Amino acid sequence: ADAERARAIMLELFPEGFEESAGANGIELAAYTDAAGEERLWSAFGGARSTGAEEGWEERWRAFHRPVRIGPLWVGPPWEMPDPDALAVVIDPGRAFGTGAHATTRLCLELLLDVPRGSLIDVGCGSGVLSIAACKLGFQPVLGVDIDPQAIEATARNATDNGVEVEARLADAMRDPLPVTDAAVVNVALDVDRPVAGRLDCSRLVASGYLVSEQPDLPGYRHEARRETEGWAADLYIRTQ
Numbered sequence: 001a002d003a004e005r006a007r008a009i010m011l012e013l014f015p016e017g018f019e020e021s022a023g024a025n026g027i028e029l030a031a032y033t034d035a036a037g038e039e040r041l042w043s044a045f046g047g048a049r050s051t052g053a054e055e056g057w058e059e060r061w062r063a064f065h066r067p068v069r070i071g072p073l074w075v076g077p078p079w080e081m082p083d084p085d086a087l088a089v090v091i092d093p094g095r096a097f098g099t100g101a102h103a104t105t106r107l108c109l110e111l112l113l114d115v116p117r118g119s120l121i122d123v124g125c126g127s128g129v130l131s132i133a134a135c136k137l138g139f140q141p142v143l144g145v146d147i148d149p150q151a152i153e154a155t156a157r158n159a160t161d162n163g164v165e166v167e168a169r170l171a172d173a174m175r176d177p178l179p180v181t182d183a184a185v186v187n188v189a190l191d192v193d194r195p196v197a198g199r200l201d202c203s204r205l206v207a208s209g210y211l212v213s214e215q216p217d218l219p220g221y222r223h224e225a226r227r228e229t230e231g232w233a234a235d236l237y238i239r240t241q
């Protein structure tokens with residue numbers, strides 16, 4: 001029940017990354033660190049267990065980043081070989097902000113496959129994986145916006161590496177002007193989806209970033225479809241007014 005909060009704490013303590021593994025009694029979060037890092041863990045969680053690092057630990061993180069296939073799209077890290085028949089979206093996880101393997105990203109891409117092609121805005125673009133995938137699917141022009149300057153840098157860099165054109169713009173979607181687009185993807189938090197949707201002018205909106213027990217009520221939109229996996233959900237909406 002406390003997994004999301006624990007992950008957030010671990011990310012704050014170890015922004016360079018940590019491991020997560022499932023067990024019979026829940027999940028285990030682990031970081032490769034020193035005595036000072038162990039002390040921070042004790043302070044944050046009220047306890048921790050330390051063991052010596054196994055040989056080859058430097059490369060173990062790669063095993064947690066596996067490619068995924070969503071329809072014609074292949075999303076994965078640069079050391080994996082894309083399927084020869086796929087539209088490849090290659091994201092380096094060492095550059096942070098996610099690789100596309102998270103359930104909400106996969107669900108957004110599933111819904112995006114059925115959205116008519118046109119212009120698109122990706123709100124909270126992060127690594128740019130959704131923006132890049134949209135380009136590969138034929139959406140143009142594509143705009144990625146984020147409140148984090150590092151996300152904008154990552155999106156622009158990843159778009160270049162993937163040979164697509166994405167306009168990455170630093171913006172607060174809750175306040176700054178947003179352009180009229182044919183489609184929008186908003187993979188953020190539930191409490192952000194609703195106010196951002198009210199500021200968007202788009203025909204179709206893909207929303208995610210919340211659990212299957214939740215669903216944003218978006219005035220002016222009709223709910224069209226839902227995808228669920230691993231306890232997460234994504235929804236497709238069509239503007240009615």
